[in-house]
Structure formats: structure tokens, C-alpha cells
Amino acid sequence: MIQIAPSILAADFLHLEKDIQLINRCGDVIHLDVMDGTLVPNISFGFSVIDQVAKIATAPMDAHLMVVHPERWFEKLAKDGVQMCSFHWEAAGRLTSTFIERLHKLGLKAGVAINPDIPVTKLYPYIGKADYFLVMSVFAGFGGQKFIYESLDRVAALKAEIERRGAKALIEIDGGVYGENVRAVEEAGVDLAVAGSAVFGAPDPAAAIKALRGA
Numbered sequence: 221m222i223q224i225a226p227s228i229l230a231a232d233f234l235h236l237e238k239d240i241q242l243i244n245r246c247g248d249v250i251h252l253d254v255m256d257g258t259l260v261p262n263i264s265f266g267f268s269v270i271d272q273v274a275k276i277a278t279a280p281m282d283a284h285l286m287v288v289h290p291e292r293w294f295e296k297l298a299k300d301g302v303q304m305c306s307f308h309w310e311a312a313g314r315l316t317s318t319f320i321e322r323l324h325k326l327g328l329k330a331g332v333a334i335n336p337d338i339p340v341t342k343l344y345p346y347i348g349k350a351d352y353f354l355v356m357s358v359f360a361g362f363g364g365q366k367f368i369y370e371s372l373d374r375v376a377a378l379k380a381e382i383e384r385r386g387a388k389a390l391i392e393i394d395g396g397v398y399g400e401n402v403r404a405v406e407e408a409g410v411d412l413a414v415a416g417s418a419v420f421g422a423p424d425p426a427a428a429i430k431a432l433r434g435a
């Protein structure tokens with residue numbers, strides 16, 4: 221069954237504790253979108269928020285670093301107890317393997333993320349190294365965008381290549397995931413779907429998570 225990672229980007233920041241407790245109770249993973257206004261055209265939140273979330277998180281935390289120099293924050297994330305951390309291939313380039321190793325040394329699961337305009341083949345060298353791949357299904361930077369359907373072919377190609385090599389890696393998808401596309405997302409081979417608006421924009425977020433899971 222597909223797992224759901226609600227993104228707190230769409231949460232109620234005036235009552236964040238309520239939304240974190242909801243993810244603890246009903247979600248699989250807490251997705252933390254960190255944006256620096258340089259790699260992506262928006263700024264979200266940093267450690268002033270993550271440190272607080274960490275105090276009450278019982279579900280695993282998944283940091284999605286949409287920042288240049290993601291490696292500057294690995295150690296601090298590890299100290300906060302974040303279990304999964306993805307950085308963008310666009311930010312890491314030739315240092316991608318080095319960053320994966322650094323995350324592993326800190327005891328974190330390492331993810332490599334790419335935007336929709338980057339060929340998915342750019343991820344192939346890290347099969348067998350990264351624990352997961354984050355395939356963006358919208359351009360990183362904002363919640364509430366429309367799902368890009370070509371992402372499904374990219375996921376299927378990546379999944380096939382992982383299997384062809386007999387490797388193990390999870391595939392996470394991020395952006396525009398809703399009830400209307402989540403079954404196709406699951407079918408394409410996604411293990412973990414991020415959902416912001418579909419969860420926190422719903423009248424009953426707990427029911428929305430359940431419906432996305434398909435259970």
C-alpha cells in the first residue's frame with residue numbers, strides 16, 4: 221500500500237501542533253519542505269520551525285531540502301532526529317554521491333530529488349547508493365500546483381531501472397497529488413506520496429489521508 225507523507229507547507233502554521241499530531245496519528249511520514257529563495261523561487265521555513273516539530277514528532281520526519289548547499293544542514297537535521305533527507309540533484313551535481321555518503325554517516329536515509337525538467341536518467345548513477353528518489357510532479361517551490369502527468373512515465377522508468385539492476389530504493393513523488401491521480405501514482409510504482417493541499421485543504425484531513433492510501 222502506498223504511504224502518505226503530508227507536507228506541512230499546507231498546514232495551519234498558527235496551530236501547527238494540531239496538524240503535526242494529526243500526521244503522528246494518521247499519516248506515515250512528516251514531510252518538511254525547506255526552501256531558500258535561491259534554488260527555488262520561494263522561502264518556506266527553517267530550523268525555528270523544524271526544531272519545534274521535532275519535539276512532538278512521533279512519525280518519521282522527511283526533510284526535502286530545496287536549497288543550495290544542502291550539506292550545510294545535514295548535521296543539524298540529524299541532531300533534530302530527522303530520519304529522511306532529500307536534496308536536489310540540481311544543487312548537488314557531481315557531489316551527489318558525496319552527499320549521500322555524508323547523510324549515511326549521520327544515520328539518515330538519503331534521497332535525491334529532481335525537478336520535472338531534469339531527465340530522470342540523471343538519477344540512475346545513484347541507484348544502489350540513495351535510499352530513495354524524490355520525483356517532483358510539479359516544479360519545486362510552491363504547494364497547490366497542478367500534477368504533471370508525464371511524471372508517471374518518469375517514475376515507471378526509474379522503477380524499471382531499479383528493478384533491472386536488482387537494487388533497492390523507494391520512490392517518493394511530490395506535488396499535486398490528489399485522490400484523482402493517487403491510484404495512477406501508486407500503479408506507476410510510487411512508494412511514498414507527498415500531499416499538502418489534498419490533506420490540509422480537505423475538510424477532514426484524517427479522512428483525506430485514509431482515502432489517499434486507498435484503505
Ligand code: DX5
Binds near residue numbers: 230358360396
Ligand atoms: C513543493 C513542495 C511540495 C508541496 C506539495 O515544492 O515540495 O511538498 O508542499 O504540496 P501540494 O500537495 O499542495 O502540491
Ligand code: ZN
Binds near residue numbers: 252253
Ligand atoms: Zn516537498
